[in-house]
Amino acid sequence: MVAVTLLGGGNLAQHLASAFFAANGIELRQIYNRSIAPIAHWEGKVLVTNQLEALVETDVCIIAVNDQSIETLSKKIAPFNGLLLHCSGTLDLDVLQANSRTGVLYPLQSFSKDKEIDFGKIPLCLEVSDTADHSKLLYLANSLSEKNIWMTTAQRKKLHLAAVFVNNFVNYMYTLGEEICVENGIPFEILHPLIEETAHKINTLPPSQAQTGPAIRKDTLTLEAHKKQLQHQKKEIYSLLTAALLKTQK
Amino acid sequence: MVAVTLLGGGNLAQHLASAFFAANGIELRQIYNRSIAPIAHWEGKVLVTNQLEALVETDVCIIAVNDQSIETLSKKIAPFNGLLLHCSGTLDLDVLQANSRTGVLYPLQSFSKDKEIDFGKIPLCLEVSDTADHSKLLYLANSLSEKNIWMTTAQRKKLHLAAVFVNNFVNYMYTLGEEICVENGIPFEILHPLIEETAHKINTLPPSQAQTGPAIRKDTLTLEAHKKQLQHQKKEIYSLLTAALLKTQK
Structure with missing residues (x-):
């Protein structure tokens, strides 16, 4: 049994809390947040506090707050004797306490407040400062997900960058497509099957081989006709990607 | 029962042929292609030819070749007495024979040769030159798909443009993400769940509301760190989309 403290009350922290609370072999002992309200619904199930001085000792403390606050919060809490983790895709290990054993549990997913997530399918990217903590972090990760992968800090940062392309930028392409539909009285929903199929196709074909469209066919007539229909930013984006x-x- | 002729032997034509052959209330009578090889497997089931002079009369003739060849092929065949359709997202009705009754059956999907497609879920965009053909085209479309939508030529062209953003450009974002992974020894597969979730999310949330990431958080530290890791085209694309x-x- 591994006892866990969780710091944070945002989307990621809430999803982690639910997953740890339900996990076998894990005791979620305490949740801290600077205000009680977002974590008040945990009262009676685990210790809940907004006082850093009230933190109890556990095996693993997970700082699941936004990137900007991790270092500050880590340095505010008393020196932690267990394994101290953050969940960031972009931060080094040394933003955590210098004298603690530290590590990373970075869930490769985008969390929305009201959207249920099956943690079992989310890849967790793992790192520890001391190899002695290898098995403890793996135990913790295995209790949440069946997909765990060790990587270096440098790899994690690159993966986070890749995720911006395949998640944030992809969603923005959806937004631009939606705008074109709305401006022309077309229900955006009719693009849903195409969007699903595009995402689904890469399970069987690398995206570089799955590419279709007027640019790849060098269909200059269509490309020119498209550019004429676009203005400003959409035109710039269309031109650069084309x-x-x-x-x-070539 | 509606009798159908199909012109073409590419991805779209093959998928349409299979769907029409299986559909109730449709008799796929003949398939033409300029070379027999791609359609030879239809021999014995329907009439197969590579001679335009051998085309028999049917209720509906569907020109399912690439956009560049539709007008030429339409003008090569004998004046058609039934309903003459093309399947293009970008072309006007008048690329078809001037004196025929014409229409459009544009399936909003990207077809790969070896990838099975469930036609029943593909939205079909419909248009006819003469409203008298409205019910015939609807009958045909309903035999293939449960999702049919009438739209004007102008709307269809806009929809095709929107599809470039949500399909072609999205797939290219996947390619860029894959490149970053491969360059850094990270298996691209660990991004699959995030890709699926991103596509899935828009079923419950408009993409403009689902947007996450460092740009939307105005996390300039991460944005600058990302730009430093990128070069050339990827850097340009990252900068423009950010x-x-x-x-x-604002």
Whole structure:
């Protein structure tokens, strides 16, 4: 049994709390947040506090707050004797307490407050400062997810960057598509099956081989017709991405 | 019972042929392609030819070849007495024979040769030159798919443009993410759950509301750190899309 303290009350912390609370072999002992309200619904199930001085000792303390607050919070709490983790894709290990055993548990997913998440399918990226903590972190990760992967800080940062392309930028492409639909009285929903199929296809085909469209066919008539229909930012984005796709065909 | 002729032997034509052959209330009578090989497996089931002079009369003739060849092929065949359709997202009705009754059956999906497609879930965009053909085209479309939508030529062109953003450009974002992974020894597969979730999320939340990431949080530290890791085209794309996302927050 591994006893866990969780610091944070945002989307990630709430999803982690639920997952740890339900996990076998894990005792979620305490949740801290600077205000009680977001974590008040945990009272009666685990210790709940907004006082850093009230933190009890556990095996693992997970700092699940936003990147900007991790270092400050880590340095505010009393020296931690267990394994101290953060959940960031972009931060080094040394933003945590210098004299503690430290590590990373970075869940590769985008969390929305009201959207249920099956933690079992979320890849967890793992790192520890001291290899002696290897098995403890793996035990913790295995209790949450079946997909765990060790990586270096440098790899984690690159993965976070790749995630910006396949998640944030992809969602922005959806937004631009939605705007074009709305401006022209077309229900955006009719693009849903195409969006699902595009995401689904890469399970069987690398995206570089799955590429279709007028740029890849060098269909200059369609490309020009499209550009004429666009203005400002959408036109700039269309032109840059089309030029990049045309280059891949050389 | 509606008798159908299909012209073409590419991905779309093959998927349409299979769907029409299996559909109730449709008789796929003949398939033409300029070379027999791609359609030879239909011999014995339907009439197969590579001679335009051998085309038999049917109720509906569907030109399912690439956009560049539709007009030429339409003008090569004998004047057609039934309903003559093309399947293009970008072309006007008048690329078809001037004196025929014409229409459009544009399936909003990207077809790969070896990937099975459930036609029943693919939205079909419909248009006819003569409203008298409305019910015939609807009958045909209903035999294939449960999702049919009438739209004007102008709307269809806009929808095709929106599809480039949510399909072609999205897939290119996947490619860029894959490149970053491969360059850094990270298996691209660990991004699959995030990709699926991103596509899935828009079923419950408009993409403009689902947007996450460092740009939307105005997390300039992460944005600068990301830019430093990128070069050339990826850096240009990252910068342009980030600038666009930052603007949406003003």
